[in-house]
Amino acid sequence: MPNDESTARLKRPDLSVEENNYLLMLGDRIRDLRAQRGMTRKMLAQQSGVSERYLAQLETGHGNISIILLRQIAQGLGFPLVDLVREEPEQSPELTLLLQYLSRYPPKTHEWARRLLQGELESSGRAARRQRVAFIGLRGAGKTTLGKMLAEHLGVPFMELAKVIEHEAGAELSEIFSLYGQSAYRRYERRGLESAVTNNEAFVLVAGGSIVSEPANFDLLLSSCFTIWLRASPEEHMSRVMAQGDYRPMKGNQEAMDDLKRILAGRTAMYSKADAVIDTSGKSLDDTFTELLEVLAR
CATH class of the missing domain: 1.10.260.40 (lambda repressor-like DNA-binding domains)
Structure with a gap:
């Protein structure tokens, strides 16, 4: 049956x-x-x-x-x-032809073309981009903790994109979603990111884990900041969130874990576009921070 x-x-x-x-x-x-x-x-x-x-x-x-x-x-x-x-x-004829041309080639060619264009357009601003470090990844990866440590080490401002968005909107995130919906949040997310980049030559930024869901905003982050994906296993993500006092994942634990794995699987391809990837699973905070500094020094 x-x-x-x-x-x-x-x-x-x-x-x-x-x-x-x-x-x-x-x-x-x-x-x-x-x-x-x-x-x-x-x-x-x-x-x-x-x-x-x-x-x-x-x-x-x-x-x-x-x-x-x-x-x-x-x-x-x-x-x-x-x-x-x-x-x-309606998109320009040039963009239409470019998309048609790229569609004839495999995905690895698309990545090569994106990096080629990005390199051509940003060669003059590459040094400036490395002065802005941005962390991406799911909750519980250690973005905020490591971000604050790095900002103090470098002597630059520490920012959370969520708080920048709330400042731009004049409302808390929950209100933005409930009153205006997902599309409005994405608009404020872009404005917040543009504001952070325009007004700061150097910073450490923690971006929301879902920024990769909005290609235009994620592309702006990649082109403006040295982006690092902090990765961890689904089990560590779950346990760290609960250790922070958020016990909501306990409700329907297996279902929550399945959702977490599905979200991670759905975002992995975009997270992988970051300049660097640091796996925090099974590592102490000091060891992870040492690895982070090594990555930035390369």
Whole structure:
């Protein structure tokens, strides 16, 4: 007898195999993006105004048939579906051709092209970028503790991007999310980062773990700061957060651990774009700080 998950993902008899596979792919994509944002299905339902029940159907390949019809229209026009639903202004012909050109090559070529362009555009500002150190990673990796130690060692300001955002918005993060939603938070996140970079030649910054979910903001961080990913095992992330007095992860412990692993897996590819990676698992604070100084001295 099939289990609940396999039953939920049974294919719809009214659609072709290819259409069923597309809906399953779409559901997997939404679930992966939700994990990158660090959002539960309930949180997404609240932010989007879409019921949890519909989201569950969508993530298991039972999305509305309208998406299939829209996809057919896109295919008839000879354009990718994303071009039909893009909300931003139409991109320049040069960017369109560049994206089309890059799409013919494997992902490793995309990384090479990004670094080539970044190097060309920022060669004059490379020394200035190294004066600004930014930490990324999930909660419990040691960003704040190591950040304060490094700022004191270097004699530069220590900043937490979350507090900069609250200053820019004139409200606490919880209020920003509840009153204005995810998109407003991302706008304030960019303004806060731009403000920090514009007004400080040197600093140590702790960025939110989810900044990698917004490519434009993460790209600004990478191009403006020497970025370090502080990595730890999911188990250490969980135990450190609880050691700080936050016992919320204890609620539904296995489910919380599964969510944590999914978030980490969803963000690893972007976290890996940092200039350096330091694994803090099983290391003392002093040993990790010594490694950090060695990384900066290279």
